Amino acid sequence: MADEEAELSAPKRAKGSVVRLVAWLVAVLLVVGAGLYFWWQQVPSEDDLREQAGLKGKAQLFVGVADDNPGVALKDPKTGIYTGFDIDIAYLIAADLGFRPNEVRFLTIENEDRNRMRAADEQGHFLTVDLVISTYSITEERERERSVSFSAPYLDTEQSVMTLKGVPAVQDMSDLAGKTVCTITTSTSRNPASDAGAKVVGKRRISECMPGLRNHEFDAVTTDAAILAGYVALEPEVLQHHDIGLAVPEEWGVNTGGNDNLTKLVNLSLYRSHNDPEDKRWEDAYDRNLRGEERASFPQPVANDKQPDVDEVEVRQWPWERLAGTIRPIGATERRRRRTASSGR
């Protein structure tokens, strides 16, 4: 009787012991695997990122900016001081990188040099800058270049058109068919204008379009609304801003020249500025520079007055440095709003 019972339960016991063997294998693999994973997992800390980006021991941060965009980046020819939204954003990012305001050096960069990161100083020597914050719109074509790596966007604006006052309202690009339109040579604004049938004249700088507009050589000037709004706000009785309703957004980003660690640090700075409720630096920069231009540009909005969303950056931080209430999966791939119709711009 006892033997029969033992025989009946023997297969059960055998099955039970095979299950146990599998369980043991799983347990050993899990513990050893987890141990190795935690050992190898090396998410860099902010300090590590600064060292890998080459910022340790740097005496000055060189930033390439424009110098002829009122409200965005304007250089006073007498004092040599730069003012504008791009300048304030540069100070914001530099402070988070560990550079105090007088350790930041601004250099004028031409539009066509923004992807090469080369700017000239006052003596005419060319230097490679560390960051380019110069109304540089994020596009797929630009990102493909080796020396261009964009951070998350720091301003959302759109393309618009400026004419002399008294011209009938331009509601769409096609209203400019057959007219002469001035824009910047390397700009994203070129293609929409030429596709609509306008005669496009390219200049190196937007300020070079202004004399032609005043003496009726050009019928209109087109580029990003945030740039044109500055000109319109200076002379609201002479110039007029038109809302052409192009759906494609112009997102301005910081070019870090292929330095991925620096890109992460810039994104961390923008992320904190966006998510920390006590950090009002972006909002103050907007209010100081672009808010006052809204009235003269009406009905064309100058730009989106909220800072664009920034994805969380994977970095090791102390618990008190993490921002409360912003739990998102770390390592989510960075979303970039792709310009679907802009493969050639």
Next chain:
Amino acid sequence: MLLLVQNVGPLDLVSSLVITLMWVPPVFVLAGQALGLLYLVSTRDERRRRSSWLAKTAMRTPDWAIAVTVMWAATSWQLRFLPALAMVTAVIVGLTTRLRNPDRPRLIWAVCIGLPVAMALFEYGWLLPAIGDAFSHGEGILVLILLVPPALAPLLTGPIPARFARVATHAPAAAGALLAPFLLVAVFLRAPVLPTVAMELEHGPDQQAEVVLGSVVTVDDTMTTLLDNDGAVRFVPNARVASKVLCPGAEAIPNSAVEVHRWSIERSALQWLLPAKETRRAKDPRCDGRPLVP
């Protein structure tokens, strides 16, 4: 390395060794005991039992030694490995009971199934918010190591098929024993021995300020010897040093933001009990290589 060993006191090196490697011995002791007991429970053959080094070690280890080792592990292991510790402890207790009381099925059931299940329930109750946090952060491995060991524990407290018993227990034990020295060396080499210091040097009015970052090896009355971050040795005359500051190391910053009742998942009970010396100072520009006054 020679410079370091010659100048850093032996007491500093040994204490650094002890502090960084304190969590390692329980790993080997408990794993070895568990595997040895598993082998003893799985084979009935007396001859094989006697010929196994693992089984002999497991039988000779007294109970109080295991108890002390478990308490040692509980204080020195990080919180995220405590469910695994509970699993190993439950396995050792269950297998020992099975070995010593083969003819008391109710006791065996209570200790081998009942106890691990009760422990699992307690652990899940305590760790559930942390598991949820880890899941929402996307930290898969952390979720697995908190969730799976308590669930596996009831399954591990019995014999495995006798055919595989020798291989399944002796292979991991032998591998562990062979790799142990390399593991110890790797852990030790990663440990920081010296603190990082930033020294700002005196400079003339038109020279640029210079800040040296490195670990101080030795200071005497005329010279400071530094091992800088590139591994080069620098000798700086004390007269040239304008100011010094201690830079916090980044090694202590946790990788994971998950907490269990405000206790970071990457800290051990010992670190939690000791007074916290977390620095919340503003970042000093000298630690970035720039002078204090720009």
